[in-house]
Amino acid sequence: MPLLLQVLRDPAVAMDLRPLEWDLLLRQARRGVLLAKLAVLLEPWLDSIPPGPRHHLHAALLTAARQSKLAHWEVDRIRAALQPLGVEPILLKGTAYLMAGLPASQGRVFGDVDILVPKARIAEIEASLLAHGWNFQEELDAYDERYYREWMHEIPPLTHEDRGSSLDVHHTILPPSARIQVNTAALFEDTRELPTQRGVRVLAPVTMVLHSAAHLFHEGELEKGLRDLFDLDALLRDFGNDPAFWAALVPRAGVLGLTRPLFYALHYATRWLDTPVPADVMRAASANAPAWPSLMDACYDRALMPDHPSCDRAFTHSARMALYVRSHWLRMPFGLLAQHLGRKAWMRCQPTPEATGQA
Structure with a gap:
């Protein structure tokens, strides 16, 4: 088990670390985007930690605090841009956890703000955001425009021209071309208004967990996979204090079409983080286990760890590649996937403007 995971599971372990082990711990945490999380867990012992690591952890706490302030301002600006349209955006992932005050x-x-809005309003929402200073991160050709507009669950990423902040605008949570068809209408039926920020909403607890599961277990690039697994652990521990949450979890996954991602979420949260899940809920979720669970374990046990050489095991690269291919297989039907990957391969073979002297 990587040192980072040992310390995150039991922070007191850090008190016995030697200097080289501290160096390794911080490197693993940075690669896993978990340095601030580590700093929060070690905050009660901060004065006892050697000066070198303590400075890094303190800086991570300051960075997280600054990001919190910036995110609150960014959400307010998004709200102001969409309020004239009568649209209340639904915050997703890290921004939602922050604005809802969740553990x-x-x-x-997090690097960007993610929102969910009705697909039928996308054109006017996009126009309003552009009018308020957001622009597309890069110029897209006709193929890429079609890729986002027809096959993806979001419009092209946006960046604010003054603040440099990034915004992802989703109209559902998985691509419409994906093998799993999400009941998007049901997503919008299960939201909550934030008492501290009128005009924006978050998903209700059960649906929030299911979105987190779908996001993690359909991703092909898992550099932040362990961070996202800790998200699931924190959400399940928090919401699980209400027995009604557990009673609704598996049925709600059926309504949304997310029974397989829910199984993966509960399986790996309990496997790696000892997340407390009631036995009857685990049994019900296990009805949707994959046909080859040991093969998936072999892949995810490797790919969910931080992308640092010290965390690699035999076949780690192969496991990550297999899950990357799987993510594309889940995202598109075979014909569309072959066309898409073929075009990407062809584009990589084309000379860049710099190489041809046209820059």
């Missing part, structure tokens, strides 16, 4: 937000850093 999952403690030490949780």
Whole structure:
């Protein structure tokens, strides 16, 4: 088990670390985007930690606090841009945890704001955001435009021209071309208004967990996989204090079409983080286990660890590649996938403007 995971599971372990072990711990935490989370867990012992590591952990806490302030301002600006349209965006992932004041937000850093809005309103929402200073991160050709507009669950990523903040605008949580068809209408039926921020909403607890599961277990690039697994652990521990949450979890996964991602979420949270899941809920979720669970364990046990050489085991690269291919297989039907990957391979073979002297 990587040192980072040992310390995150039992922070007191850090008190016996030697200097080289501290160096390794911090490197693993940075690669796993978990340095601020580590700092939060070690905060009670911060004065006892050697000066070198303590400075890094203190800096991570300051960075997380600053990001929290910036995120609150960014959400307010998004709300202001969409309020004239009568649209209340639904916050997703890290921003939602932060704005809802959930334990999952403690030490949780994120690079962009994700919102969910009705697909029928996408054109006017996009126009309003563009008018308020957001622009597309890069110029897209006709194929990429079609890729986002027809096959993806979001419009092209946006960046604010003054603040440099990133915004992802989703109209559902998995691509419409995906093998799993999400009941998107049901997503919008299960939201909550934030008492501290009128005009924006978050998913209700059960649906929030299911979205987190779908996001993690359909991803092909898992550099942040362990962070996302800790998100699930924190959400399940928090919401699980209400027995009604557990009673609704598996049925709600059936309504949304997310029974397989829920199984993976509960299986790996309990396997790696000892997340307390009632036995009857685990049995019900296990009815949707994959046909080859040991093969998936072999892949995820490797790929969910931080992308640092010290965390690698035999066949780690192969496991990550297999899950990357699987993510594309889940995202598109075979014909569309072959066309898409073929075009990407062809584009990589084309000379860049710099190489041809046209820059």
